[in-house]
Amino acid sequence: MLLISILSILTFLCSAPVSASRVIKSNSLDLCTDNKNFTATFFNVTFTPDDRLLSIGFNGTVAISGNVVADLSLKAYGKEVITKTLDPCQMKEQRLCPMNIGKLEIPAIQTTLPQSVINQVPNVAYTVPDLDASVRVYINSTDTGAPIACMEASLSNSKSVYQQAVGWVIALVIGLGLASSGIASILGYSHAALHVAAKSLALFGFVQSQAILGMTSVHMPPIVESWTQNFQWSMGIMHLGFIQKIANWYLRATGGTSSTLLSDLENTSVNVLKRKRSLDFGAGALMKRESGEGTAPDGSKTIYGIVRVGFKASIERTDIFMTGFIFIMIFIGFTMLIVGLVRLVSGLLAKSGKTDSSKMDSSTWAVTMKGILLRLILMCYPAVCVLCLWEFASHDSAAEVILAVVMLLSTTAILVMAAVRIIRKARRSVEIYKSPAFMLQNDTMFLNKWGFLYAHHRSPAYxxxxxxxxxIFVKGIFVALCQPSSSVQIAALFVIEVLMLVAVCVIRPWMDKKTNIMNISVTSINFLNTLLLLIFNFRERDMATSILGVILFVYNAILTLILLIVILVASIMALVSKNPDNKYQVMKDDGSSIMSRTHMTELDALGAAARGSPDQNQKQNPFAHNEIPPNHADSLQPSDRTSPSHMTGANHSPSSPLDPSVPLFPSSDTRSTSPYESGDHTLSPSEYSQPGVSPVNRGYNVSPIRTPSPHAYRAANNPSPWQRGAGYEH
Structure with missing residues (x-):
């Protein structure tokens, strides 16, 4: 009853407004037994309850002769709903009465079922999307009763949760979120831009994780397969005619042989894997060459994993890698073209005097363009890992393998180099300033180029x-190279997701509580998904697995809907609000919330007046390197030195035309100078002593009169002010 209730609700949500004629059919084939007396190449079953007609057709080769009977069994959601015995002689089917040796082609055998049998099939079987049902036909000898053959096929009611519109809507919402964050950055609301971009990237990561889930070789309920198919666009798996022609041409031009799985559908049954394969452990499971396409003894095809994803997208197995590669190149190239147009328009506006020409510095734009390219590489990295590693196993052509090697090594090397530079920069900042935030957030050139990897995280979680x-890399290894062994694959993915969930719950690396909740929720759902796939892999198909499949679809759909609504609301508010920065809590980080230069100037003047300074107009850089201990001054690299052109806390405004939170669009200097502060938020003198607020003015000499030894005084009276706030609370 629970399953019927869930399916009834699902039917109401997913069914079309106008119902067509009820029909259940199949054109796939799977052999129940290996019997050389009968080999089938095609199997078709059609059931129309309104007419009470059951039609069965198949093609094959027969090695024995004699009279036969067919025992039919139909199961829906693990429950047997119809059993019937068909006698060809009683049905006056001369082609099977008797059965003769040779090729056998039966277009259709029709029989009328009694109404009592029709009533045994629940109504949800005709309307619920992605029906989890199958029909099995046993062909037995009438004379001896010995089994001759067994054929099985999955059934469908032509309704599915796989809708291309779903993928387009999600892609448009993600694009809207990134675009609105860019517009907010242009208008100077960098804090709002940072949060909207973080939410959009969280949804994109969740979409990719669901797409990777569908690429596993685990047999899963049909509704799960169809749901994950909605997100394969995020991995570059989309069918477009001209791209398929380019991929196929490149394959043939480089000595490869194109598969004919799609072109042979009229003569060959293609069946999605329904039975568990033998368990392969160890290195043999990883090195075994499999393409995700099995050949049954009768010549029919059984597909699983990445090949199944490509087949559902109408892409030949040998074109999957090149299709993904071309889409990744188009995505990166199109985005860089848009940024180039923004640069061109900005230059024209600067020449006309409508914008600040100082933002058009060519060297600065070169750095920010590199930052944009690096962010795009990070977004595409999951697809690169899976597709390139899978190409190593499928080996479509030597040129494609070389292309996969170059692409994987180059992207991995770039990201590793970026991570190493960030860690070195943060450690240098900790060594000198007792905080990773100072150099990571204030070196504008470094932030624009490498900030895509840490701008959304707390500074202690650099x-x-x-x-x-x-x-991402380890997950891609098991998804791509363990296609032949679903047990090893899903067990490894389960361990990976457990470790990732523990890491994000303990570290909580994102910038604020809401963003942490969103990303931890996504990670929790990823863990739960792998747990259910682990159950699907080691448990035979029954009603329990069907219920779990529906549940998996429901909670993933709910979280996806919530994320879509959150991004839509955040995007709209970022565009229509008078000051969207006020809607987000200032990031309480150790030194990340650098105060505005205007506010610090006022504090300098106030402090100088209190001390009776004769020259209150004299200003000093609050982050000047005369505060650096002598033993570190000579060891600094040029990129670590604080200079007016590289530090947002210097007297001169940063020359970067882009905002580090969203390094795709120009930003304005009219508001907050850092995405970690609110431009309209000012602190009273008493607030600087509160935990979580960066007391910059107490840790460094911001007055025009230098104290003899500020470090000695601070060491004797209080700990480093950079060790306060998020990440340092005990």
Whole structure:
């Protein structure tokens, strides 16, 4: 009853407004037994309850002769609902009465079922999307009763949760979120831009994780397969005619042979894997060459994993890698083209005097363009890992393998190099300033180029990017190279997701509580998904697995809907609000919330007046390197030195035309100078002593009169002010 209730609700939500004629059919084939007396190449079953007609057709080769009977069994959601015995002689089917040796082609055998049998089939079987049902036909000898053959096929009611519109809507919402964050950045609301971009990237990561889930070789309920198919666009698996022609041409031009799985559908049954394969452990499971396409003794095809995803997208197995590669190149190239147009328009506006020409510095734009390219590489890295590693096993052509090697090594090397530079920069900052935030957030050139990896994280969690790169790469290894062994694959993915969930719950690396909740929720759902796939892999198909499949679809759909609504609301508010920065809590980080230069100037003047300074107009850089201990001054690298052109806390405004939170669009200097502060928020003198607020003015000499030894005084009276706030609370 629970399953019927869930399916009834699902039917109401997913069914079309106008119902067509009820029909259940199948054109796939799977052999129940290996019997050389009968080999089938095609199997078709059609059931129309309104007419009470059951039609069965199949093609094959027969090695024995004699009279036969067919025992039919139909199961829906693990429950047997119809059993019937068909006698060809009583039905006056001369082609099977008797059965003769040779090729056998039966277009259709029709029989009328009694109404009592029709009533045994629940109504949800005709309307619920992605029906989890199958029909099995046993062909037995009438004379001896010995089994001759067994054929099985999955059934469908032509309704599915796989809708191309779903993928387009999600892609448009993610694009809207990134675009609105860019517009907010242009208008100077960098804090709002940072949060909207973080939410959009969280949804994109969740979409990719569900797509990877569908690429596993585990047999899963049909509704799960169809649901994950909605997100394969995020991995570059989309069918477009001209791209398929390019991929096929490149394959043939480089000595490869194109598969004919799609072109042979009229003569060959293609069946999605329904039975568990033997368990392969160890290195043999990883090195065994499999393409995700099995050949049954009768010549029919059984597909699973990545090949199943490509087949459902109408892409030949040998074109999957090149299709993903071309889409990744188009995505990166199109985005860079848009940024180039923004640069061109900005230059024209600067020449006309409508914008600040100082933002058009060519060297600065070169750095920010590199930052944009690096962010795009990070977004595409999951697809690169899975598709390139899978190409190593499928080996479509030598040129494609070389292409996969170059692409995987180059992207991995770039991300590893970025992670190493961030860690070195943060450690240098900790060594000198007792906080990783100072150099990571204030070196504008470094932030624009490498900030895509840590801008959304708390400064103490700067190393989290390394965990993310390792997580994506290791996950890609097991998804791509363990296609022949679903047990090893899903067990490894389960362990990976458990470790990732523990890491994000303990570290909580994102910038605020809401963003942490969102990303931890996504990670929890990823863990739960792998847990259910682990159950699907080791448990035979029954009603329990069907219920779990529906539940998996429901909670994933709910979280996806929530994320879509959150991003839509955040995007709209970022565009229509008078000051969207006020809607987000200032990031309480150790030194990340650098105060505005205007406010610090006022504090300098107030402090100088209180001390009776003769020259209150004299200003000093609050982050000047005369505060650096002598033993560190000579060891600094040029990129670590604080200079007016590289530090947002200097007297001169940063020359970067882009905002580090969203390094895709120009930003304005009219508001907050850092995405970690609110431009309209000012602190009273008493607030600087509160925990979580960066007391910059107490840790460094901001007055025009230098104290003899500020470090000695601070060491004697209080700990480093950079060790306060998120990440340092005990």
């Amino acid at each position: 190393y989290f990017v390394t965990l993310m790169v390792v997580y």
